[in-house]
Every structure is written in C-alpha cells, then in structure tokens.
Amino acid sequence: xxxxLGIPPQALFGQLLLGLIxxxxxxxxxxxxxxxxGLLNIINFAHGAQYMLGAFVAWMLLNYLGIGYWWALLxxxxxxxxxxxxxxxxxxxRLYHLDHLYGxxxxxxxxxxxxxxxxxxxxxxxxPYSIPPQLAGGQNLGFMFLPNxxxxxxxxxxxxxxxxxxxxxxxxxxxxxxxxxENPTLxxxxxxNxxxxxxxxxxxxVALAAFAGVLAAPVYSVNPNMGADLIIVVFxxxxxxxxxxxxxxxxxGFGLGLVEGLTKVFYPEASSVVIFVIMAIVLLVKPAGxxxxxx
Amino acid sequence: xxxxxxxxKTAAASAPLLxxxxxxxxxxxxxxxxxxxxxxxxxxxxxxxxxxxxxKTTTLKSIMGILPKRKGSVxxxxxxxxxxxxxxxxxxxxxxxxxxxxxxxxxxxxxxxxLPPQVKPGGMSVEQIFELFPNLKERLSSQGTKLxxxxxxxxxxxxxxxxxxxxxxxxEPTEGLAPVIIQQIGATIARLKQEGFTIVLVEQNFxxxxxVADRHYVVEQGRVIDMIPNAELEENIGKIEAYLGV
Numbered sequence: 207x208x209x210x211l212g213i214p215p216q217a218l219f220g221q222l223l224l225g226l227i228x229x230x231x232x233x234x235x236x237x238x239x240x241x242x243x244g245l246l247n248i249i250n251f252a253h254g255a256q257y258m259l260g261a262f263v264a265w266m267l268l269n270y271l272g273i274g275y276w277w278a279l280l281x282x283x284x285x286x287x288x289x290x291x292x293x294x295x296x297x298x299x300r301l302y303h304l305d306h307l308y309g310x311x312x313x314x315x316x317x318x319x320x321x322x323x324x325x326x327x328x329x330x331x332x333x334p335y336s337i338p339p340q341l342a343g344g345q346n347l348g349f350m351f352l353p354n355x356x357x358x359x360x361x362x363x364x365x366x367x368x369x370x371x372x373x374x375x376x377x378x379x380x381x382x383x384x385x386x387x388e389n390p391t392l393x394x395x396x397x398x399n400x401x402x403x404x405x406x407x408x409x410x411x412v413a414l415a416a417f418a419g420v421l422a423a424p425v426y427s428v429n430p431n432m433g434a435d436l437i438i439v440v441f442x443x444x445x446x447x448x449x450x451x452x453x454x455x456x457x458x459g460f461g462l463g464l465v466e467g468l469t470k471v472f473y474p475e476a477s478s479v480v481i482f483v484i485m486a487i488v489l490l491v492k493p494a495g496x497x498x499x500x501x
Numbered sequence: 502x503x504x505x506x507x508x509x510k511t512a513a514a515s516a517p518l519l520x521x522x523x524x525x526x527x528x529x530x531x532x533x534x535x536x537x538x539x540x541x542x543x544x545x546x547x548x549x550x551x552x553x554x555x556x557k558t559t560t561l562k563s564i565m566g567i568l569p570k571r572k573g574s575v576x577x578x579x580x581x582x583x584x585x586x587x588x589x590x591x592x593x594x595x596x597x598x599x600x601x602x603x604x605x606x607x608x609x610x611x612x613x614x615x616l617p618p619q620v621k622p623g624g625m626s627v628e629q630i631f632e633l634f635p636n637l638k639e640r641l642s643s644q645g646t647k648l649x650x651x652x653x654x655x656x657x658x659x660x661x662x663x664x665x666x667x668x669x670x671x672x673e674p675t676e677g678l679a680p681v682i683i684q685q686i687g688a689t690i691a692r693l694k695q696e697g698f699t700i701v702l703v704e705q706n707f708x709x710x711x712x713v714a715d716r717h718y719v720v721e722q723g724r725v726i727d728m729i730p731n732a733e734l735e736e737n738i739g740k741i742e743a744y745l746g747v
Contacts, residue, residue, distance in 0.1 A: 378615070384607040385616055392603045395565050396617035396664070397591030 213471055219350035221467040227356055227425065229463015230363035231257075231418050235440045236447060236455035237367055238414035241374070244387045244450040245407045248298060248309035254437025255317035256412045259286050260419020261428045262324055265335050275338040275424070282420045283413035290412025294405050317434070324430040332427030359421050366417060367456045374452050383407065387450070442485040448498020458496060518543045518699050519564070519595075519668060524573035525723075526556075526563040533559045535723040536573065541668075546690060546700045548710040551720035552746060557703040558600055560720065561670045564701075565597045566590040577668065594621045596666035600673045600703075602657040606646040610637060613645040614660045621665030630659040633689055651682035658689065669693070672703045687713050707745060719744045 235257060242250045250256075263282045267273040273281065293316065301308045337355045344353040374380040386393045386400050394400045419433075426432055440459075447458030462481050470477040488496060517540035526534040534556050541547045549557040563571045566587040575582045582590050591597075596617070605613055614627065614637065631638040634655040640648060648656060654674055661669060671690075675683045683706070690700060690713045704710040710717060711734055719727040721744065729737045 381608055381612040381616055385605045388605050388607055389603060391567055391587070392597075392599060393616075395567055395587040395591055395597050396661075397588050397620050398618060399588055 215349045216351075218471050221471045222464060223350070223352065223356060223467075224470070225463045225465070225467020226360050226460065227463070228466060229460040230360050231422060231436060231459075232440055232443045232463055233367050233456050233459025234363050234414055234418040234421075235436070236443045236459050237370055237452065238411040238418075239440065239444050240447070240450055240452055240455040241370070241414075242408055242411035243444075244452075245383060246298070246309070246404055247302070247306060248313065248408075249306060250408075250411065251310055251314035251437075252293075252317040252320070253313075253411075253415050253440070254433030254435075255320040256286060256290065256415040256433070257419040257422070257436065258324070258430060258433030259289070259320060260416030261335070261423040261426075261432060262328075262419075262430075263416070264420045264423050265333050265428045268335065275420075279417070279420050283417045286416035286419075287409040287413030291405055291409040293412075294408040298408065299401070299405070321430050321434060328430065330430055332429040335423040335428050337424045355424055359425065362421060363418070364460075366414070367459075370414070371452055371456060439481055442481050444495075446481075446485050446488045446495060448495025451495065451497040454495060454497025515543050517541060518578060519701070520574070520576045521560070521564060522574040522576075524560065524563055524571065524575065526559055526568050526571040528559075528568070529570075533723055534563060534571075537563075537720065537723065537725050539718045539725050539728070541699055541701055543699055544694065544697055545716065546694050546702060546714045548702045548704050548714045548717045549720050549725075550704060550707060550710060550717050550741070550745065552744075553705070555720045556723040557720050558672055559723075561597065561672050561701065561703060564590070564670060565595065567597075591617075591664075591666070592620045594666045595668045595670065596661035596664055597670045598657045598661055598672060598674065600676065602653050604645040604648070604653045604656055606644060608645050609641065610643050610645055610648065610656060611641040613656055614641075614663070617660050617664045619663065619665050621667070623667075624665035625662040627663065630662055633662075633692065634659050651678050651685075654678060654682070654686065655689075658686075662693070667698055669698055669700045670703075671700060673705065674702070675704070675706050675709050683709055705745075707741060717741075 235253060239250055239253055242248060260282050263285060264275070264278040267278050267281065268275075297312060298309060301312060341355040341358050344351055345357075374383055382393065382398060382403065386398070386403055390400045422432070443458050443462055444455060446462065447454035462484070465484070466477055466480055469480045476483075519541040521540065522538050524534055524537040525532070537556065537560050539547070549560060551557050559568065562568050564575050564582075566582065566585055566589070571583070573583065577593055577595060580593065582593065605616070608616065614630070636652050637656055637659060640652065645656065646653070658671065658674065674686050678686070687709060690702070693700065694713075702710065702714060711731060714731050716731060717729045718725050719729070719741070727740070727744065729741065734741075
C-alpha cells in the first residue's frame, strides 16, 4: 500500500469521509439557517433543537408506532416543519418589527425548553437508532472501507442541498423568495402574500433541520444535546460562508467538514478549533463572509 | 380635435374610478398628509404636481396601502380600500411603480419582468411589452440592476403592465433620465392611455407632465390645493410656476 505524507490511506480517507459526513450536516443546517435569516431576518437559535427533535421524532415513530426509517425520512420533516409553522405564527411573527436580538433570544429560549423537556424524559445517555437493513454493510473500495449508510448520508444531503438551491435560484417560487428577501414591501404591493411566504419559509427551514436529524439518528446516538453541540459549529459555518448566501452555506458546509477531517489526520490537536480559527480569519479579512454581499 | 373632445366628454360623464377623500398619513410620529382629496376618472391621466416633500409619493403609497398609519377614504370602483393591506389593493387592479424603481438585484431582467402575478385578466403579453420597450428583450438574462437607469424604468413600468391592473400609479418615472428616454416614457404613457389605462403620475417635471396629462392636481404641505385641467394650462402658467417655485 502507498502512503501519503506518512499517513496510511485508510486513515486519510477514513477521516475525509468522516469530514464529509459532518460537512453534510453542516451544509443542510447552515442552508436552513441561511434561508430563514434571508427572509425573516431572524437568527434561528432553535435550529439545533429542531435538528435534535427530528432525530427524536424518528426514534419515537419507530419505538412507539413501529414506523421505520424510510417513512420517518418523509414524515418527520413534515411534522417538525408544521411545529415550526405554529411557532412562527404564534410567537416569532410578533417580533419582526423589533431588533434582531429579540428573535435570537426567543428562539434560544425555545431551544432550551425543547432540550430540557426531552432531557427530563429520556436522559442524556443517548438512545440507539439502528441503520435501516437496506443500508447495512459497506463496500471495500480498495483504498478504504465505505459503510453504505455513510455514503447514503452524503448523497442524500447533497441531493437535498442542490434541490433547495435549484428551487431558490432557478424557479418562479424562488424568484418570489429572493425578491421578498430584498424588498418585502414592494413584493406585497404586487399582490403577493408575503406573511404567508415567511411562515412557509420558516417551516421549510425547520423541516430541513429535522431531515438532517433523521439522517443523523443512525450515525450519532439520539441525544437531547446533539443539536446544541452541533449548532455552535454550524453558526461558525454560516459566518464563514456569509449570512443569507444559499450557495455559500452549502459549499462552506461541505468544505469545512473536509478541512476538519484533514486536520484530524495531520494535526489532531487542532481539529476541534480549526473551524473557529478560520471564522476569526474570515471575519478579519472579509467580514461579510466568503460568499456574502456587503449590504 | 373632435375625437379628443368626445373622449373628454365621455370621461367627464363617467363616474370617477378612484376617489381619494381627506386622506391623512403619518411616518411614525410625523403627520405628512393632512387631508388629500382628489378623484380620477376612467381612462384619464392625472398628475400630482408639487415641490419636494409636499406629500406626492406619500399619497401614492397611502393609496397602495404601503403606509400602515393612515386615515380618510380611498375608494376604487366604488370599493373602500382604506383598511386593506397592500396585497389586496394590488389584487383589486391597482399597480404601483415606485420612485426608486424597485428593480430586484438578485433577479434577472426576465425574473423581474415576470415577478408581479396576474391579478386581472387582459394584461399585456410579454411580446407586447417588448414592443413598447425593445431594449428589454436584448437583456433578459442580465442581472436586473445591471441595466441603465432608463432601462430599469422601462422594466419597472413593463412588469406592471402584465398584471392586468388597469390603474397605474407611477412615481416620478422621468427622474434622472436623459431627454431622449423621457420622450420614450412620454410616448409610452400616451400609448397606455390609448389602450384604456388610467394613470396617476407623480411629477416634478412640469413640462413633461403637460405633454401627457388631462388634469393636474397641485399638492402642497400634505393637501391638494388646486386642480388645473391641461386645456387651461396656458392661462394658469403663472399660478403653477408660483406653486412649484420655479
């Protein structure tokens, strides 16, 4: 077997795959945050909790109702997205005329409540969720072993990200969304129901988080803190990519996952801080983010 | 001449399409409109003339329902619109072209053109809009805000012609444009009038206004203080110059 800079390929590609998996979750979650921030001007601090809720609802569907992984992948985003719509209608929509900070505090509080309730009920030791039988096992690619489920996570995330990008950038519906992000008053004066669009957009962003949660359930253990741990990194990803940039959040999400994986191979001590170091550098050099437009 | 006289007579005979009565409006705490009253008959082009800050733009925005704090009455085709949000006003068939043009930079020219939804049947087709503004056809895939000022204005007018709205509120469509473009906008307004559109035009360019309008309302300090038919312009030219301070 060949070696790369003294690193066995198994280790290198293994870490790169792990990085790509993490990157998949960064990408879907930062995409949802970017879509929500773009239209609502709200920094959705409940995003991590909604991702965690996705994993939990998938677990509950399986254990209480016997509904398996594939149905969960469809039903959980709908259910959690609907929950998001209720939150937006009842609470978040009352804050649009106030400073950003209020939306942030509200969603942060909601995150703490959701996490607290689930911690109370299920503890923090983590619940197992097994890989669906169709995706058990793996492929030996010669230079590395690829577990089927992990390959699926990367493919499914890429698909969802690209589909979302396509809808927003290339369709009529997306044009409404982009226009309302720029000038909601004028879009309303054309006869378009902007408040309803805002509600549905929030629901969609939350559904994306829940989808990521279902994907994550078999990879990580289902745990009330799983979102809180991840969301801090995701916020750094959003800052690096540029607030509100759709393509930026996707590319940065996958890219930073890979960077993190590489760091684990070459300098493991730095792997947990590398993203934040990049964030600090980006903020100093290009405060609007790599893909951000300065307003 | 005879034709014009008949047209004027029928316009005068029909009931007003838009009636604005004692319209008051506020920006936050500051009281900007103190009772604007005027009406527009079907097929007419009417201007609101006045100095900067007189309340012309605010009047259009209040009719459109964009300003949240307002009082008085705005009826369109006999229907009271005072408590309706902007999207309902649009759906009744009133279209608004803002002073800053409101071209979306994250949308292509084509997306900008197709953005406003159809609210009534009988809007212009995209082909007809290209006939009015051939420049737009060449630039469909450009970013909306990459167009020249004149082309942006054409796009801003063009996109509301598709919607089927027959009442257009145009806020200073000639502002900052070259004379040859102003001429083109003037010809467009004349053409739209022929096609049966009813137009309220906010203008500071009085010369331009006099070439396209049937009647002029003079706005000062948040009120309509005078109305001058375009036919009686000559006699009143001194008065208007005094109003506008030119």
